Amino acid sequence: MASRVCGYCGVHAHFTPAGETSVVHDEETEGAIIYVQAAFSCAACKLLSLGSTDIFAGSSEWAYELVAGEEVKYWSAIGVESWLPDNGGPKIANLPATVQKASEEAFKSFKAGQHMAAILMARTTIEATAKAHGIDKGTLASKIKKMHDQHLILVSTKTAADAIRDFGNDMAHGDLDVAVAWSDARDCVQLMELILREVFELPHLASQLEARAAKRKAQSVPAEQ
Numbered sequence: 001m002a003s004r005v006c007g008y009c010g011v012h013a014h015f016t017p018a019g020e021t022s023v024v025h026d027e028e029t030e031g032a033i034i035y036v037q038a039a040f041s042c043a044a045c046k047l048l049s050l051g052s053t054d055i056f057a058g059s060s061e062w063a064y065e066l067v068a069g070e071e072v073k074y075w076s077a078i079g080v081e082s083w084l085p086d087n088g089g090p091k092i093a094n095l096p097a098t099v100q101k102a103s104e105e106a107f108k109s110f111k112a113g114q115h116m117a118a119i120l121m122a123r124t125t126i127e128a129t130a131k132a133h134g135i136d137k138g139t140l141a142s143k144i145k146k147m148h149d150q151h152l153i154l155v156s157t158k159t160a161a162d163a164i165r166d167f168g169n170d171m172a173h174g175d176l177d178v179a180v181a182w183s184d185a186r187d188c189v190q191l192m193e194l195i196l197r198e199v200f201e202l203p204h205l206a207s208q209l210e211a212r213a214a215k216r217k218a219q220s221v222p223a224e225q
């Protein structure tokens with residue numbers, strides 16, 4: 001089931017649907033979009049968050065049907081797109097759990113004014129990003145280089161990743177007397193977000209678009225001679 005950093009207690013916990021799932025058909029588009037919502041209970045603090053997902057006609061999620069009593073199965077199939085309350089970070093699709101956890105810590109630390117922690121967690125997030133692609137040996141610099149060699153990141157993104165690494169380097173090795181400005185932490189967290197979007201979100205969105213285009217092509221009637 002869905003697992004995320006809770007907007008109430010801040011713990012990375014499992015969320016289970018509690019009660020009914022509401023399905024509302026959009027009137028303006030004559031039902032081409034359905035809005036699915038449910039309350040979810042946090043395994044750590046038991047408080048309820050609202051999970052929502054918009055499903056578009058023609059998407060792979062469109063085919064799933066909500067069966068009474070099988071809400072968990074339904075939500076596992078369609079996934080949760082947005083949460084209330086959220087946990088302060090931007091929504092980035094398709095993140096592995098470890099990467100999501102590390103990046104949410106970076107966003108949360110930055111929001112709380114903990115600049116050193118934000119930079120360190122941005123650095124850890126890049127390590128976790130490399131590890132998610134089987135790159136788990138060597139220094140952070142060599143991991144970033146390998147990610148670029150494997151075409152996971154562009155040259156411009158590699159430069160960004162190197163910048164975060166340089167920032168976090170001193171702190172990761174115990175040099176805690178370096179001065180860290182708010183803008184340093186902001187730059188690191190922003191660069192981290194760019195990297196995550198490029199490595200995880202863009203390929204995911206591209207493959208969804210591709211699948212939809214292929215489906216449309218297969219469904220279109222060939223023109224008559």
Ligand SMILES: [Zn+2]
Pocket residue numbers: 006007008009010011013042043044045046047
């Ligand atoms: Zn909680």
